[in-house]
Amino acid sequence: MEIGLLEKFRNLIGDDGVITDGDLIAPHLKEWRDRYFGNTPFMLAPNSTAQVQEIVKFCGQNHLKLVSQGGNTGLVGGQIPMGEILLSLHRLNKIREINPLDDCIIAEAGVILENLQNAAAANNRRFPLTLASQGSATIGGLISTNAGGVHVRKFGMMRQLILGLEVVLPNGEIYSELSALRKDNTGYDLKQLFIGAEGTLGVITAASLKISARPKYSVVAMLGIENAQMAVECLHILEEQTAAITAFEIMNKQALQFGIKNLGARNPLSELHNFTALVEFEGAFADLPIKVEEALSKLLEDGKISDATIAQNDAQANSFWHLREGMSAAQKPEGRAAKHDVSVPISKIPVFLERAEAAAKNIVNGARIVAFGHISDGNIHYDVARPETMPDDEFQSFIKDINHAVNDVVVSLGGSISAEHGIGVARKDEFCVREPKPHLELMKTLKAAIDPQNMLNPRSLF
Numbered sequence: 001m002e003i004g005l006l007e008k009f010r011n012l013i014g015d016d017g018v019i020t021d022g023d024l025i026a027p028h029l030k031e032w033r034d035r036y037f038g039n040t041p042f043m044l045a046p047n048s049t050a051q052v053q054e055i056v057k058f059c060g061q062n063h064l065k066l067v068s069q070g071g072n073t074g075l076v077g078g079q080i081p082m083g084e085i086l087l088s089l090h091r092l093n094k095i096r097e098i099n100p101l102d103d104c105i106i107a108e109a110g111v112i113l114e115n116l117q118n119a120a121a122a123n124n125r126r127f128p129l130t131l132a133s134q135g136s137a138t139i140g141g142l143i144s145t146n147a148g149g150v151h152v153r154k155f156g157m158m159r160q161l162i163l164g165l166e167v168v169l170p171n172g173e174i175y176s177e178l179s180a181l182r183k184d185n186t187g188y189d190l191k192q193l194f195i196g197a198e199g200t201l202g203v204i205t206a207a208s209l210k211i212s213a214r215p216k217y218s219v220v221a222m223l224g225i226e227n228a229q230m231a232v233e234c235l236h237i238l239e240e241q242t243a244a245i246t247a248f249e250i251m252n253k254q255a256l257q258f259g260i261k262n263l264g265a266r267n268p269l270s271e272l273h274n275f276t277a278l279v280e281f282e283g284a285f286a287d288l289p290i291k292v293e294e295a296l297s298k299l300l301e302d303g304k305i306s307d308a309t310i311a312q313n314d315a316q317a318n319s320f321w322h323l324r325e326g327m328s329a330a331q332k333p334e335g336r337a338a339k340h341d342v343s344v345p346i347s348k349i350p351v352f353l354e355r356a357e358a359a360a361k362n363i364v365n366g367a368r369i370v371a372f373g374h375i376s377d378g379n380i381h382y383d384v385a386r387p388e389t390m391p392d393d394e395f396q397s398f399i400k401d402i403n404h405a406v407n408d409v410v411v412s413l414g415g416s417i418s419a420e421h422g423i424g425v426a427r428k429d430e431f432c433v434r435e436p437k438p439h440l441e442l443m444k445t446l447k448a449a450i451d452p453q454n455m456l457n458p459r460s461l462f
């Protein structure tokens with residue numbers, strides 16, 4: 001490590017912003033699913049936009065590379081440095097402003113999603129983005145990955161929740177438009193460039209975000225459904241009959257079995273079904289529970305669902321959610337898996353599940369299929385776990401082929417090989433092969449124009 005370099009950074013951002021203690025850095029070098037282990041000469045933790053600007057300017061002048069990191073919950077390895085300087089945004093953690101009348105909140109990049117949700121709630125407002133990693137994921141990371149989660153059908157992805165951004169550009173300039181405006185048609189909408197760019201075009205330091213009215217009433221139900229076609233139909237029927245669906249998540253039988261076994265959770269339904277759906281309804285009127293009960297009774301009567309239970313209190317609703325949100329954790333003890341975060345048009349989910357299973361089992365007979373996720377926006381987390389008796393090492397050799405075969409099915413159905421986690425380093429190969437050449441060239445042209453030295457997240461995307 002270059003001592004002179006450390007001194008220069010200390011002069012720029014102070015001693016407490018330059019971290020060299022290996023024990024403090026270690027948690028930042030390991031990805032949540034233990035798939036990437038990185039290294040870095042040291043970690044920089046600026047506490048203001050001005051400090052980020054100083055760092056970026058200095059790195060530009062000295063041809064140094066940076067990898068930005070927020071909560072380190074990204075699932076495609078983009079936040080893990082491999083020799084680059086680690087730029088952690090966790091000290092940019094202030095909520096700068098809340099304006100309930102503008103329905104706008106301005107937060108720094110390192111604010112943890114749950115803290116933002118709580119700040120909005122304290123002002124009788126809601127920030128609707130909701131995902132299992134919300135206790136750690138940060139605003140900067142969520143914007144950079146254009147995160148989705150369970151409320152996308154009603155509220156959209158992160159992109160739809162952003163009014164403006166503040167970004168430090170690779171040339172050291174600041175793009176700043178922390179707007180409260182819902183309408184603004186003045187030239188190119190530049191903020192869109194940085195949303196979902198996975199930290200390759202700038203370092204996000206703050207954002208103005210949309211907040212909205214809090215729901216007064218909410219109902220959470222679990223449904224037992226025998227096939228994916230019926231699940232898709234139920235989504236639409238329930239939406240028509242209640243106009244109140246905010247989340248509709250499914251887990252296949254294997255997913256639920258892993259949840260029950262490895263999370264110590266209880267199946268809220270009396271037996272295991274081919275699919276279990278967790279449905280959340282929200283509304284402003286007190287008759288919501290009655291409406292939901294009527295709609296579910298009709299589904300049972302019509303044979304669209306085999307079973308249903310409604311959470312009787314918050315604790316029960318939380319236990320339903322715990323099963324769904326623990327799906328990633330529930331798979332860890334089961335060993336290696338080929339993971340996919342894909343989307344297809346909602347009507348194609350049944351055929352996707354059928355064809356992907358055939359394709360995966362054609363490569364590894366006996367593989368265990370764990371399918372769960374956000375059926376209401378066509379996004380399935382499709383994981384192919386090793387057969388119980390196959391060692392991890394042996395299964396590892398099949399993962400690339402399984403990825404390719406599943407992605408072939410996705411593309412043949414007009415889908416996307418990365419619905420919400422991004423490309424990072426994990427999906428680079430598949431992305432570069434499958435993305436149409438003119439699109440890829442345009443993206444590379446933009447990257448070269450904005451970051452000609454390839455300073456920011458230099459190994460992500462391409």
Ligand SMILES: Cc1cc2nc3c(=O)[nH]c(=O)nc-3n(C[C@H](O)[C@H](O)[C@H](O)COP(=O)(O)OP(=O)(O)OC[C@H]3O[C@@H](n4cnc5c(N)ncnc54)[C@H](O)[C@@H]3O)c2cc1C
Nearest residue numbers: 070071072073074078138140141142144147148149199204
């Ligand atoms: C249990 C679990 C459940 C999850 N569920 C979902 C889900 O439902 N939906 C979903 O979309 N994702 C989900 N994720 C993935 C993850 O939480 C999201 O990708 C999240 O947006 C990452 O935020 P982060 O702050 O942890 O970012 P990090 O992991 O630190 O970084 C992610 C990417 O953003 C870049 N980045 C981070 N901060 C900045 C910044 N300030 N400026 C520029 N670039 C930056 C990094 O370089 C990296 O490329 C889940 C993850 C886990 C572990």
